[in-house]
Amino acid sequence: MDLLQLRYFQTVAHFEHMTKAAKKLTIAQPSLSQTISRLEDELGFPLFDREGRNIKLNEYGKIFLKRVDRAFSELDSAKLEMEELAGESENRISLSVMHTPLLPNIISEFRQEYPSAKFQVGMHSPFRIVDQLEKGEIDLCVTYFPIETEGISWVNLMEDEVFIIVPDSHPLAKRESIHLLEVADEQFIHMEPTNPFRMLTDRFCEKAGFTPNIAFELEEPGFIQNYVEAGLGVSFLTEHTLRYSHHDKIVALHIDQPICKRTIGMAWKKERYTSMVVREFREFMVEYFKKLD
Numbered sequence: 001m002d003l004l005q006l007r008y009f010q011t012v013a014h015f016e017h018m019t020k021a022a023k024k025l026t027i028a029q030p031s032l033s034q035t036i037s038r039l040e041d042e043l044g045f046p047l048f049d050r051e052g053r054n055i056k057l058n059e060y061g062k063i064f065l066k067r068v069d070r071a072f073s074e075l076d077s078a079k080l081e082m083e084e085l086a087g088e089s090e091n092r093i094s095l096s097v098m099h100t101p102l103l104p105n106i107i108s109e110f111r112q113e114y115p116s117a118k119f120q121v122g123m124h125s126p127f128r129i130v131d132q133l134e135k136g137e138i139d140l141c142v143t144y145f146p147i148e149t150e151g152i153s154w155v156n157l158m159e160d161e162v163f164i165i166v167p168d169s170h171p172l173a174k175r176e177s178i179h180l181l182e183v184a185d186e187q188f189i190h191m192e193p194t195n196p197f198r199m200l201t202d203r204f205c206e207k208a209g210f211t212p213n214i215a216f217e218l219e220e221p222g223f224i225q226n227y228v229e230a231g232l233g234v235s236f237l238t239e240h241t242l243r244y245s246h247h248d249k250i251v252a253l254h255i256d257q258p259i260c261k262r263t264i265g266m267a268w269k270k271e272r273y274t275s276m277v278v279r280e281f282r283e284f285m286v287e288y289f290k291k292l293d
Contacts, residue, residue, distance in 0.1 A: 005039045013057050013065045073136025077273035091277045094120045096129045096141040101244040133269050139278045144262040154267045157289040161239040162260035163252040167231045177254035180208035187215035187233035201236045207258040
């Protein structure tokens with residue numbers, strides 16, 4: 001068993017498709033299939049269930065993949081630690097986030113202190129973020145779904161209130177606060193059902209006793225305020241986002257019942273080696289949000 005075999009297995013397990021994996025690895029499919037077969041023979045267990053041309057990672061494969069991911073994460077950490085010891089660190093920070101307008105300002109302020117810091121930033125769902133953390137693919141994540149997974153550290157950064165927004169011509173626009181049930185009959189403008197913020201606000205509506213009537217589903221959250229401003233419906237928006245809103249013709253209403261808040265936090269893998277610049281950025285984030293509050 002060698003590292004090349006394990007890397008090939010990891011790629012096949014990701015795609016669950018020999019042809020796609022072979023293309024990604026730039027090798028011939030028969031050669032890849034033979035490598036996986038030899039690995040299975042060596043282990044004494046099949047790693048995939050095969051049905052014709054289709055393959056699917058089985059329970060043995062899932063157990064093995066978890067350990068392989070951990071092994072490669074450890075090797076990557078060792079390389080990073082040695083580079084830092086030798087003074088050859090790239091000062092790179094890999095970060096996964098959910099939508100947060102604050103991030104450009106945070107990075108800008110941090111780079112004033114650490115101009116050599118380089119950022120690799122991705123936007124992903126909370127499920128993908130947890131997977132990335134467990135596999136050691138990222139240094140940090142910022143999300144509003146608390147991660148309570150073994151081996152993952154989590155710190156709360158801020159509580160973010162969720163408001164209802166209406167056009168300034170709406171009958172409720174003169175109010176400062178409402179019960180969520182008062183907009184049960186309104187047409188809502190929101191994101192797709194699989195969007196994490198949509199899932200969160202759907203639960204708020206469920207607590208209030210209704211299912212929102214979604215008249216418009218948008219892929220880009222930045223357009224929601226435009227639709228509300230045009231009088232096409234109402235929507236949800238967070239205090240965090242409202243701070244950076246430049247829409248004068250919408251009104252944000254506090255929700256008295258139920259309590260509508262989300263917790264923004266930061267997570268990282270405990271066992272993953274973190275470079276000095278990552279540790280500094282982690283501390284910077286905590287202090288930044290303390291000042292924000």
